[in-house]
Amino acid sequence: MTKASMTYGQKIAVTLVLAVLVAAGSVLLTAAPAAETSDVFRRAMWGSAACTGLIALALAVYGAAYAATGRRRAKETERLKTGERAFTPDALDQRPVRPSKFWYNLALISIGVLFVSSAAGTGMTLSALIEMPFRMWDYIVQMVGGVAQVPDEEAQGHWADAFDAMLESVAIAWIGTLVGALFSLFCGILAARNMTPLAIYIPMRFILSVIRAVPELVFAVAIFIPLLGVGPANMGGAMAGAFALGISSIGTLSKLISEAIEGVDPGPLEAAMASGATHLQRIRWAVLPQVLPEVLAIWLYRFEVNIRASAILGALGAGGIGRLISPPNGLFGQRPYEWDAIGITLFVIILITMLVDQVSGFVRHRVIHGATVRRKKAAKSAGNDDGGSGDTRAAAVPV
Numbered sequence: 001m002t003k004a005s006m007t008y009g010q011k012i013a014v015t016l017v018l019a020v021l022v023a024a025g026s027v028l029l030t031a032a033p034a035a036e037t038s039d040v041f042r043r044a045m046w047g048s049a050a051c052t053g054l055i056a057l058a059l060a061v062y063g064a065a066y067a068a069t070g071r072r073r074a075k076e077t078e079r080l081k082t083g084e085r086a087f088t089p090d091a092l093d094q095r096p097v098r099p100s101k102f103w104y105n106l107a108l109i110s111i112g113v114l115f116v117s118s119a120a121g122t123g124m125t126l127s128a129l130i131e132m133p134f135r136m137w138d139y140i141v142q143m144v145g146g147v148a149q150v151p152d153e154e155a156q157g158h159w160a161d162a163f164d165a166m167l168e169s170v171a172i173a174w175i176g177t178l179v180g181a182l183f184s185l186f187c188g189i190l191a192a193r194n195m196t197p198l199a200i201y202i203p204m205r206f207i208l209s210v211i212r213a214v215p216e217l218v219f220a221v222a223i224f225i226p227l228l229g230v231g232p233a234n235m236g237g238a239m240a241g242a243f244a245l246g247i248s249s250i251g252t253l254s255k256l257i258s259e260a261i262e263g264v265d266p267g268p269l270e271a272a273m274a275s276g277a278t279h280l281q282r283i284r285w286a287v288l289p290q291v292l293p294e295v296l297a298i299w300l301y302r303f304e305v306n307i308r309a310s311a312i313l314g315a316l317g318a319g320g321i322g323r324l325i326s327p328p329n330g331l332f333g334q335r336p337y338e339w340d341a342i343g344i345t346l347f348v349i350i351l352i353t354m355l356v357d358q359v360s361g362f363v364r365h366r367v368i369h370g371a372t373v374r375r376k377k378a379a380k381s382a383g384n385d386d387g388g389s390g391d392t393r394a395a396a397v398p399v
Helices: 008-029 033-037 039-068 070-082 102-121 126-148 153-190 198-213 216-228 237-262 266-274 279-314 339-369 376-385
Strands: 372-374 396-398
Touching (some): 126 339, 153 198, 198 237, 216 237, 279 339
């Protein structure tokens, strides 16, 4: 006995009813107490109501057109059943029936409704989106002009301030990464299910989840800035940013390291246990040799992330280059904006970040995949010493 399924017309009707209900519910929620206290919620509900209302209207028109052809389709079907002459399908029409995409299309419609409601909640307007490319082009021209100009005394000061603040951001990120790396390996081992008993595994996983749930911005503003100070390095803000990134790095790095440890080959572990190795010896000789290249790669990637995060923390007073552009004393706190100075600052951020990214990527690739050294000259000279009979092909020797 086959399970009865909805017809195409019924699916259209169900979707239409759902769209009407969501539109009506969104309109009702605009008068809810939450809408009175939150402009974002009220705008999101109005956006959801408008979007679902348009969808309901389109479905109504499409459903009416589909229903108008229902009598004709039923008549043709009846004529085919009675054997009368009717439309005879050709070979292409006799292909297998395509699977229904009702739920897939409904999911796409739901995603579209959520997008429109979110856009309305954030205050996006069509006029602002249309004007954005023209305004962006104007600002880009001014910033590129600031970077490409012949440096006078004022521009040299902007370049010097930007490089000095960016080096401070790199130092903050490096300290934060080292703090995170120092504790993440130990915490990662304790959070690995195949290395730790359940009584330690569950509390450690919970602690790491709590650390990951708190952004580094909260660590900086709520804890370390009040303790260590705010502003540039000489006022303690850089140290606050470094420790905020370090604590936040512990949660992320420990999770990634624990997952790497849980995925190690169990063969060396079983061999170490069979030989009578202790728990620490199993970790030292059976686990670390397998995961250490991946752990080093994770640490390097986190260093790249921390460089970008340190720029954001600087806008809150935690040192770094963010303090140069954050209001009220930064470049974006002055009107009119000095787009030439902003362009110099952004250029330095992009340049240093890309440089560190390339170096870190090279080191990470070297750690994971190793390296080969081609000794062409040595092979050629060895061949010449043998009277030219030696093999002069390049030899790839793993280091």
